[in-house]
Amino acid sequence: MFDSPSIIAGLEIGTSKVCAVVGEENESGALTIIGLGQAPSRGVRKGEIVDFELAAEDIRTAVAEAEQMADVEIRRVYLGVTGSHLRGLNNRGYHPVASVDREITADDVQDVMRNAKAVSLPPDHSVVHTVRQHFLVDGQGGIQNPVGMLGARVEVDVHVIHGVRNRLQNALRTVKGLQIEVEEVCFNGLASAMAVLNSEHKELGALVIDLGAGATEYVVHANGIVKHSGVIAVGGDHISNDLALGLKVSLGRAEQLKIEHGNAIHDDGVRGQTLTLNSPSGLIEKTINLEHLRRIMAARVEETFELIAQALEKEGFSDCLRAGVFLCGGGAHIPRIKELAGEIFDLPVSLATAGSLSGTTAALDQPEFCTGIGLVKFGSMQARGRTRGGRGFFNLRGALGSWLGRR
Ligand SMILES: Nc1ncnc2c1ncn2[C@@H]1O[C@H](COP(=O)(O)OP(=O)(O)O)[C@@H](O)[C@H]1O
Numbered sequence: 001m002f003d004s005p006s007i008i009a010g011l012e013i014g015t016s017k018v019c020a021v022v023g024e025e026n027e028s029g030a031l032t033i034i035g036l037g038q039a040p041s042r043g044v045r046k047g048e049i050v051d052f053e054l055a056a057e058d059i060r061t062a063v064a065e066a067e068q069m070a071d072v073e074i075r076r077v078y079l080g081v082t083g084s085h086l087r088g089l090n091n092r093g094y095h096p097v098a099s100v101d102r103e104i105t106a107d108d109v110q111d112v113m114r115n116a117k118a119v120s121l122p123p124d125h126s127v128v129h130t131v132r133q134h135f136l137v138d139g140q141g142g143i144q145n146p147v148g149m150l151g152a153r154v155e156v157d158v159h160v161i162h163g164v165r166n167r168l169q170n171a172l173r174t175v176k177g178l179q180i181e182v183e184e185v186c187f188n189g190l191a192s193a194m195a196v197l198n199s200e201h202k203e204l205g206a207l208v209i210d211l212g213a214g215a216t217e218y219v220v221h222a223n224g225i226v227k228h229s230g231v232i233a234v235g236g237d238h239i240s241n242d243l244a245l246g247l248k249v250s251l252g253r254a255e256q257l258k259i260e261h262g263n264a265i266h267d268d269g270v271r272g273q274t275l276t277l278n279s280p281s282g283l284i285e286k287t288i289n290l291e292h293l294r295r296i297m298a299a300r301v302e303e304t305f306e307l308i309a310q311a312l313e314k315e316g317f318s319d320c321l322r323a324g325v326f327l328c329g330g331g332a333h334i335p336r337i338k339e340l341a342g343e344i345f346d347l348p349v350s351l352a353t354a355g356s357l358s359g360t361t362a363a364l365d366q367p368e369f370c371t372g373i374g375l376v377k378f379g380s381m382q383a384r385g386r387t388r389g390g391r392g393f394f395n396l397r398g399a400l401g402s403w404l405g406r407r
């Protein structure tokens with residue numbers, strides 16, 4: 001079977017795993033996940049490709065597995081991007097209404113959107129997303145579609161996500177080199193939020209944190225719109241590095257200790273406890289102080305949440321998150337991470353999954369696949385926007401044209 005318009009594929013080239021997800025949309029628009037493939041990622045550090053050949057091999061493996069499971073051929077994907085160079089900012093565009101009768105037209109809307117996108121960026125940066133938040137007509141905000149309304153001035157608030165052009169292009173070029181077309185790119189944090197949040201959460205206000213291996217992405221929704229986004233250059237790999245250094249063990253051993261004995265909270269319950277590490281031949285190799293391990297790990301996880309909490313406070317979003325915090329990514333597996341996030345953000349916390357989508361695969365329950373599944377959801381929304389003659393919710397294509405190199 002070849003891919004048809006109802007087949008949508010998402011690809012996350014993560015630091016710990018490459019993951020391809022296939023969704024199928026029926027005539028009524030319901031989305032089912034029908035395939036998932038993954039491969040350990042060897043060519044990525046901190047969310048960005050550092051070895052093209054290895055990354056290409058891992059993508060090929062993940063895509064082949066997803067193709068086999070879904071029984072489709074993947075020719076184009078919605079590609080997830082991340083990296084600490086990505087930045088989110090809010091901007092407002094202005095436009096005087098041109099017509100004599102002051103009725104706002106579709107052209108006015110296009111002009112004001114163009115104005116809002118004209119953000120002054122560093123010269124090496126490109127816009128990844130311009131997410132429309134709401135329109136204002138003569139200062140009255142909260143308007144979804146001003147066409148047909150009367151006014152002298154129309155404005156639009158947008159959330160712009162931008163990043164270093166060359167670094168974004170690395171992921172694109174690797175995928176294209178495999179004869180897979182990149183339909184559009186999507187910031188991983190937005191994709192995860194799409195998989196995890198329903199419209200009520202978005203309305204009430206929610207913070208989604210995706211705790212990956214090389215980076216942690218976060219996105220704030222409130223009043224139904226994207227308010228804020230960011231990437232923290234700290235992830236699970238940093239915890240393992242800290243453990244390797246602090247406990248004087250190999251990186252591989254540190255990763256294993258983290259998974260088997262790690263915890264987000266350090267408490268007195270482990271005081272004086274030790275772990276014995278054996279060599280492959282069964283000899284006692286080393287004794288590890290569990291209290292020390294827990295203290296090192298808790299400090300890193302705490303730091304990650306604190307950085308996000310500070311960023312939200314600075315932007316004034318701490319008080320508008322009534323649906324609370326949603327944790328996903330592999331880091332959501334860390335025992336008691338929910339408790340720690342609750343203490344730091346002083347909000348209700350949920351361990352998130354992409355459970356609102358139906359599908360045959362058990363991975364829907366695993367927090368590390370939220371991005372991949374969210375990319376499929378993003379693709380489905382964008383495709384629907386296009387067939388309705390719109391430009392998709394995120395107004396991506398115009399912004400991306402220049403560096404996607406096809407328009
Ligand atoms: N039980 C666990 N305890 C601690 N860390 C975990 C656990 N399970 C997974 N992780 C960590 O989650 C990270 C992988 O998450 P993932 O979302 O797949 O990353 P990425 O998207 O960057 O590839 C790794 O750093 C891994 O060590």
Ligand SMILES: [Mg+2]
Pocket residue numbers: 012014015188210212213329371
């Ligand atoms: Mg990830």
